[in-house]
Amino acid sequence: MVCQGCVHANLMANEYDEEKALSCPFCREPATNKEENKKKNMKRIKANDPAAMRHMGGTCYNEGEYEGAFEYLTKAAELGDSIAHFLLGNMYWNGRGVKKDKEKAVYHYEKAAIGGNPLARQKLACHEWKNGNIERAVKHLIIGANLGYEKSMKDLWKQYSLGNITKEDLDATLRTHQAALDAMKSEQRDIADYL
Helix, strand or coil, rough: CCCCCHHHHHHHCCCCCCCCCCCCCCCCCCCCCCHHHHHHHEEEEEHCHHHHHHHHHHHHHHCHHHHHHHHHHHHHHCCCCCHHHHHHHHHHHHCCCCCCCCHHHHHHHHHHHHHHCCHHHHHHHHHHHHHCCCCHHHHHHHHHHHHHCCHHHHHHHHHHHHCCCCHHHHHHHHHHHHHHHHHCHHHHHHHHHHH
16 A cells, blocks of 8 residues: 555655656656556455555455455454454445454454554444544544544544643643644655645
């Protein structure tokens, strides 16, 4: 997976050479069509690449082939892919392709959160809030905000207005949140977002 900022930087660096501009920014291989991409992905799946399994699981899910999605995402999660855990959590939470099971959803969200997934932290915060565990919800929001997740920071402001977080804790989280955003900032990403 390549971020849009890297794709844009590659396009700009090679603007006079179309073949290079459309190549992979990292391996410099020319772009391939969908069929070739699928073959390459299957080769990576056979080599037990969790990112490839997660990608295939996401593709299956988007095509409504939930059984295949569940199989690929489960394998990727077993290999430690935190995004696969998050997607499995969503499947269990919504009952798509599997029986709705909040307990299993929370388990996968927790695994994803431990792996650094801020969206999983947000889901856990909502879950804890609904269950009346305000302190735990705020802790999840703080961790998500510290990872640079904007929604968690906005929700912390709401929690501050409700008196569930101190001004000092909110200020410290705001500084860490801004540092995380600054660390992710690049001119290429800004331009890619603009386009």
